[in-house]
Amino acid sequence: MSLYDDRTYENLMAEMKSDVSDDIDKQDGSFVDLALGKQATRLEEAYENLEYVYDNMFCDTQDREHLIESGAEAGLPIDEGSPAVVLATVNCELDEGTILTAMDSEYNYEVTEFYGRIDHETVDDEGDEVTLSYYQYKLTAEDPGVEPGSYRGDIEPVEFTDDFEEGWIVSLVTAGTDEEDTEDYRERRMRWFQTKPCGGNRAYYKEALHELDNVGGVKMKRRQAGSSYIEIYVLDADYDPASSAVLAALKAAVDPTAYTGEGYGLAPIGHQVNMNAATAVTVNIAATIDTDSIPYADIKDAVEAACADYLKDLRKVWEDESSLTVRISGLEQKLLGVEGVDDVSVTLNGSASNISLTTYQVPVIGTVTGTVV
Secondary structure, rough: OOOOOOOOOHHHHHHHHHOOOOOOOOOOOHHHHHHHHHHHHHHHHHHHHHHHHHHOOOOOOOOOHHHHHHHOOOOOOOOEEEEEEEEEEEEEOOOOOOEEEEEOOOEEEEEEEEEEEEEEHHHHOOOOOEEEEEEEEEEEEEEOOOHHOOOOOOEOOOOOOOOOOOOOEEEEEEOOOOOOOHHHHHHHHHHHHOOOOOOHHHHHHHHHHHOOOOEEEEEEOOOOOOOOEEEEEOOOOOOEEEOHHHEEEEEEHOOOOHOOOOOOOHHHHHEEEEEEEEEEEEEEEEEEEOOOOHHHHHHHHHHHHHHHHHHHHHHHHHHHHOEEOOHHHHOOOOOOOOOOOOEEHHHHHHOOEEEEEOOOOOEEEEOOOOOOO
């Protein structure tokens, strides 16, 4: 219920008219009615403004703008997202800072690093053997987010570039991240009130790691008997087990190897930290599908995408779950959402049983085979 729900024009007019003597004409259209009407309009606006101020005093009712401002003030800034880095191949050398645009899209990329040269032997129109040289560059998307990193295809410089004839993006180097959703951020802000992160506790490590690049999920394992190290397990920004490059960057930021335990990174003095990828468990999926005579080839891509999405959805919640279970029923439900699939039954790794994973394991897609009945 709003604090000022009853402060409406009608209620304000009724209250003010009740204070006026009945000996005075105060019916609609009278001088008193007109005079009070103007004041009631302004008062209603004032109460609406007070309501706006009141709502934006508290985390659970703040709009996005004020939520971001109060979060920054509390030392918990919103995740503004990060740009993707992609690998591109072009037919000529480019200067760092060159801007290229993706054909038929709104994405632009900046040349940030030379990656290497590829020499390709071919035969020209006259039958002579020639060597064509192509150059590969790392490009950083101008805008943060996941989508610019998913583009594969032709690119061209925004401004005229000598010798440029063709180029295309071939692969993803580092996934971008989307700007944090308002309600996800609100939930994180509310958790901040409940558990204060302090140097070395789980909340501290979780918060500190999520503020670094390429972190989608983390789990901590306390130091075990006989070991000097806290073990941290990581999923990257795309919710895949972190690569060695990501782990190396995180190790350098959290507990540099040359000064381990000395407090030169985010880890407090006395904390020695190892960074590990979450353990990948391959899930091979076999689906028997009733498609009402639609060939499997027609839905193959959609089926594989649905299977991959289901496993990725599990990895997204891995951080907050003690362990994950890959459920046949969940996967079948996902596949029933594929257009053309009327019914489906699934086996996982050759068995009609769910797959229960341990604390630091995550499911990754293996082979997907489909049989139409």
